[in-house]
Amino acid sequence: MVSIRAARAGDLPAIQEFTADTFEWGDYVPDEFATWLTEPEVLVIVATDPDDRAVAMARVALLSPREAWLSAARVHPEFRRQGIGSMINDHGVDWAREAGAAVMRLATEVINTPAQRQVEKIGYRAVAQFALARRRYEQAGPGTNGGKRPPADERLDLAPSSEAEPAYLVWASGDYPGASHGLYACEGWAFRQLQAADLTRSARRRQLWSSPSAWAVIEPDEDRLWLPLFLTTPEDARRGTRALTDLGREHNAATVTAMIPRIEWLEEALKAEHFEIQHPNTVYEKAL
Ligand SMILES: CC(C)(COP(=O)(O)OP(=O)(O)OC[C@H]1O[C@@H](n2cnc3c(N)ncnc32)[C@H](O)[C@@H]1OP(=O)(O)O)[C@@H](O)C(=O)NCCC(=O)NCCS
Numbered sequence: 001m002v003s004i005r006a007a008r009a010g011d012l013p014a015i016q017e018f019t020a021d022t023f024e025w026g027d028y029v030p031d032e033f034a035t036w037l038t039e040p041e042v043l044v045i046v047a048t049d050p051d052d053r054a055v056a057m058a059r060v061a062l063l064s065p066r067e068a069w070l071s072a073a074r075v076h077p078e079f080r081r082q083g084i085g086s087m088i089n090d091h092g093v094d095w096a097r098e099a100g101a102a103v104m105r106l107a108t109e110v111i112n113t114p115a116q117r118q119v120e121k122i123g124y125r126a127v128a129q130f131a132l133a134r135r136r137y138e139q140a141g142p143g144t145n146g147g148k149r150p151p152a153d154e155r156l157d158l159a160p161s162s163e164a165e166p167a168y169l170v171w172a173s174g175d176y177p178g179a180s181h182g183l184y185a186c187e188g189w190a191f192r193q194l195q196a197a198d199l200t201r202s203a204r205r206r207q208l209w210s211s212p213s214a215w216a217v218i219e220p221d222e223d224r225l226w227l228p229l230f231l232t233t234p235e236d237a238r239r240g241t242r243a244l245t246d247l248g249r250e251h252n253a254a255t256v257t258a259m260i261p262r263i264e265w266l267e268e269a270l271k272a273e274h275f276e277i278q279h280p281n282t283v284y285e286k287a288l
Pocket residue numbers: 022072073074075076079080081082083084085086087107108109112113114115117118119121
């Protein structure tokens with residue numbers, strides 16, 4: 001028998017132990033856990049054994065007043081298939097509903113069959129797929145992909161707030177809303193509905209860039225450029241992605257990484273610019 005309660009700082013050693021081998025590369029949960037406990041509008045849930053030792057966990061966050069996001073679902077390998085993952089998820093759903101949310105969402109890697117079967121069984125449905133498009137820049141030099149080449153016929157430049165509305169219209173009228181279910185990556189791998197105001201806010205923070213063929217929200221992060229949003233059209237995608245490649249080079253970025261909904265023409269244009277499409281994930285949703 002397990003009990004459910006809010007997580008405490010003292011749960012970390014037990015969590016570290018059962019998440020050591022979650023994925024081939026380990027797990028990010030132990031590094032983030034302490035920070036999560038301090039965040040507003042976030043609940044970290046644990047299931048505990050009769051000795052009050054954590055054997056499973058998940059994190060729920062309110063991403064907007066009506067949208068909740070569940071992540072970091074982990075069950076100790078010896079406690080799986082006993083309904084514990086689902087019990088924690090249900091607890092998160094109750095908390096989110098009481099906090100005013102109308103929808104709960106989460107993402108799983110498309111290859112994570114156990115997680116997909118589990119969330120489908122408790123009423124989630126797949127609504128979108130996203131992936132990372134990542135380009136690495138190698139040491140500059142002839143013959144490498146960081147080598148010199150003629151610049152693209154257009155550049156991405158910092159956009160004024162007045163560009164937020166045209167960018168939103170391109171997003172809203174193209175393939176993006178269908179493929180993305182209207183969602184964008186507001187925090188890493190967490191998604192909520194995109195509003196025009198999000199783009200205005202990005203412009204005010206000097207994070208909205210535009211060229212005649214593309215718009216991008218770009219958050220510089222050490223030596224990489226992170227794009228929660230990259231917008232272009234089927235006709236202009238090649239020019240837009242070339243301008244993005246050049247921007248990464250101008251910034252001496254080691255990598256440029258964009259979160260993209262899985263749209264074929266967009267992926268093709270990015271691949272032509274040596275972006276790799278990685279970590280496809282399915283976003284699931286449940287109405288509360
Ligand atoms: C995914 C995970 C959280 C599921 O937790 P769990 O406590 O084992 O899940 P539940 O017992 O609530 O499963 C409920 C149902 O989901 C389905 N399911 C769960 N694991 C499954 C598996 N390995 N294969 C197929 N179906 C599975 C089954 O329908 C199951 O019902 P059943 O046991 O009566 O057949 C757990 O496997 C885990 O920690 N995995 C590693 C971390 C991870 O991938 N987290 C999700 C990241 S998005």
